[in-house]
Amino acid sequence: MSIKNIALLLKRYFVENSYREILFWSIITLIFTVFDHRDFVRLILYISGLIFSINLYKELWNAPSGNNFFLIPATQAEKITVAILLNTVYYFIMTLMAYTLGHLLIMFVYHLILKISIPINWDIFIATKTIFLNGRTYYSTENEFWTILANFAFIQAISMVGSLYFRNNSTIKSIASLMGIALFLGIIQLGLMKLFLGDVNFTDAILYLNIIFNNQNMPIFVKYLVSIFGYLLIPYLWLLSYYRLTEKQV
Amino acid sequence: MKNLIDITNLEFRYRNQTKLLSNLNLEVKSGGIYGLLGKNGEGKSTLLKLISGLLFPLKGSISVLEAEPQKRLPKMLQGIFFLPEDMAVSTLSLKRYVKTYAPFYPKFRLSLFYNYVNEFGLDPLTKDLSTMSYGQKKKFMIAFGLSTNAKIILMDEPTNGLDIPSKGVFRRIVASAIDEDCSIVISTHQVLDLDNLIDNIIIMEEHEIVFNQSIENILRKMYFDTDNKIKTENKLIYKEDTIKGTLQVCENIAGEESNLNIELLFNAVVARKEIVKELFEKEKTRL
Numbered sequence: 001m002s003i004k005n006i007a008l009l010l011k012r013y014f015v016e017n018s019y020r021e022i023l024f025w026s027i028i029t030l031i032f033t034v035f036d037h038r039d040f041v042r043l044i045l046y047i048s049g050l051i052f053s054i055n056l057y058k059e060l061w062n063a064p065s066g067n068n069f070f071l072i073p074a075t076q077a078e079k080i081t082v083a084i085l086l087n088t089v090y091y092f093i094m095t096l097m098a099y100t101l102g103h104l105l106i107m108f109v110y111h112l113i114l115k116i117s118i119p120i121n122w123d124i125f126i127a128t129k130t131i132f133l134n135g136r137t138y139y140s141t142e143n144e145f146w147t148i149l150a151n152f153a154f155i156q157a158i159s160m161v162g163s164l165y166f167r168n169n170s171t172i173k174s175i176a177s178l179m180g181i182a183l184f185l186g187i188i189q190l191g192l193m194k195l196f197l198g199d200v201n202f203t204d205a206i207l208y209l210n211i212i213f214n215n216q217n218m219p220i221f222v223k224y225l226v227s228i229f230g231y232l233l234i235p236y237l238w239l240l241s242y243y244r245l246t247e248k249q250v
Numbered sequence: 251m252k253n254l255i256d257i258t259n260l261e262f263r264y265r266n267q268t269k270l271l272s273n274l275n276l277e278v279k280s281g282g283i284y285g286l287l288g289k290n291g292e293g294k295s296t297l298l299k300l301i302s303g304l305l306f307p308l309k310g311s312i313s314v315l316e317a318e319p320q321k322r323l324p325k326m327l328q329g330i331f332f333l334p335e336d337m338a339v340s341t342l343s344l345k346r347y348v349k350t351y352a353p354f355y356p357k358f359r360l361s362l363f364y365n366y367v368n369e370f371g372l373d374p375l376t377k378d379l380s381t382m383s384y385g386q387k388k389k390f391m392i393a394f395g396l397s398t399n400a401k402i403i404l405m406d407e408p409t410n411g412l413d414i415p416s417k418g419v420f421r422r423i424v425a426s427a428i429d430e431d432c433s434i435v436i437s438t439h440q441v442l443d444l445d446n447l448i449d450n451i452i453i454m455e456e457h458e459i460v461f462n463q464s465i466e467n468i469l470r471k472m473y474f475d476t477d478n479k480i481k482t483e484n485k486l487i488y489k490e491d492t493i494k495g496t497l498q499v500c501e502n503i504a505g506e507e508s509n510l511n512i513e514l515l516f517n518a519v520v521a522r523k524e525i526v527k528e529l530f531e532k533e534k535t536r537l
Contacts, residue, residue, distance in 0.1 A: 064338035073327035
């Protein structure tokens with residue numbers, strides 16, 4: 001892979017879409033000045049990221065712009081790398097920047113106009129967990145940065161594959177695929193849990209999955225297996241996008 | 251002269267459609283301007299897309315600059331420029347477009363590009379390429395394509411939308427752009443635009459290439475009578491009646507000189523495919 005080609009492809013994207021990018025991130029920044037709750041920020045990140053990723057390859061479904069894309073002298077690996085950099089790394093960083101800027105902007109406005117000082121509430125990655133133990137309630141906070149990043153990368157990867165496979169309504173079809181894959185993974189997970197933790201009963205043709213599940217009693221290797229499988233799905237989907245791109249014709 | 255494009259037994263069809271190209275063989279050598287002619291729906295544009303790697307063959311092989319085009323390797327893509335009939339031109343300014351896309355082509359010559367822009371009468375300070383007319387966009391893309399110094403330049407209906415003076419400019423700059431290392435393939439229905447420009451003619455009929463000869467060879471083997479003078483010494487291949495009189499193509503037995511009439515040649519090849527094939531194969535056997 002040539003770094004020069006990747007840089008040129010990135011430059012091409014930003015030059016071609018500079019106006020749209022500035023407008024979009026300005027709007028997102030303004031939204032974050034008003035709505036800055038962590039759940040809302042995460043929702044914006046996931047949903048707008050998904051739409052961004054789906055639209056990234058829209059040009060391939062139109063013959064003139066598709067011709068233009070494929071005739072650019074760069075390898076398909078370089079082209080897919082640029083797409084991953086844009087829809088995962090760039091989009092994630094830009095959302096954080098927009099959130100920070102929106103946050104600072106509203107603090108500045110409060111401080112300057114309303115003369116109120118509001119502390120920085122930079123908690124989008126912090127999750128508060130409630131634990132009930134021995135009749136008492138405990139609260140603990142956990143940093144979920146890597147989980148959010150992995151979830152985001154997964155959503156972006158699946159929507160990228162979707163945009164390369166579906167011409168029309170790729171958003172809906174990608175979400176449907178996402179749900180299909182979630183269901184498939186759920187069944188696998190259930191199967192694994194059943195295998196290691198539970199037993200099966202048939203009563204009146206109803207299948208009871210009698211699983212005694214607790215995170216604590218899950219065998220450690222199963223825990224690792226599930227997370228390794230989950231993380232490996234992301235590069236697998238990137239690879240799938242690459243192969244789809246190499247076989248795509250205009 | 252080496253082969254820049256080599257196609258052997260090519261077969262292609264679009265999904266759920268009947269075969270578009272079958273048993274197609276083609277050689278394009280360096281140093282020539284090829285005119286690709288054929289009726290509508292014969293697969294000329296498809297052939298150009300296959301050569302540039304936008305479509306993949308069903309069977310057979312394509313070699314472009316000694317590489318498989320379907321692999322879309324940068325080295326091959328740097329050596330080929332395809333100007334499709336429907337182009338995607340961005341909303342960038344002319345200068346910004348060149349700054350963005352020219353670095354992908356290591357042999358791109360900026361001075362040459364501005365020369366062509368000037369010859370076509372385009373405004374180098376154009377702010378938004380998408381606001382230009384279809385003809386202006388075409389001129390811009392021709393100028394850009396020729397400035398890449400690619401070894402193979404494929405043009406699909408390049409003169410469509412060009413005004414009358416620009417067609418002359420087009421012929422002039424294409425003729426000046428050719429050198430012994432590169433080749434230009436022009437697919438068009440506007441045969442008059444190719445007059446005195448091309449040096450090879452490729453004709454597609456019934457989804458295969460039925461004719462691929464140099465102009466020199468054509469004129470040596472065929473006599474084009476467009477002056478209503480029926481020459482009895484030359485064996486008639488094809489004739490057609492027009493309002494201007496009878497036009498005919500004969501076997502050039504007497505070795506006379508005549509002016510090529512591309513339209514007449516095309517009609518002759520399509521109507522008398524076997525006779526024309528035999529005429530040129532006879533030559534090959536004799537050689």
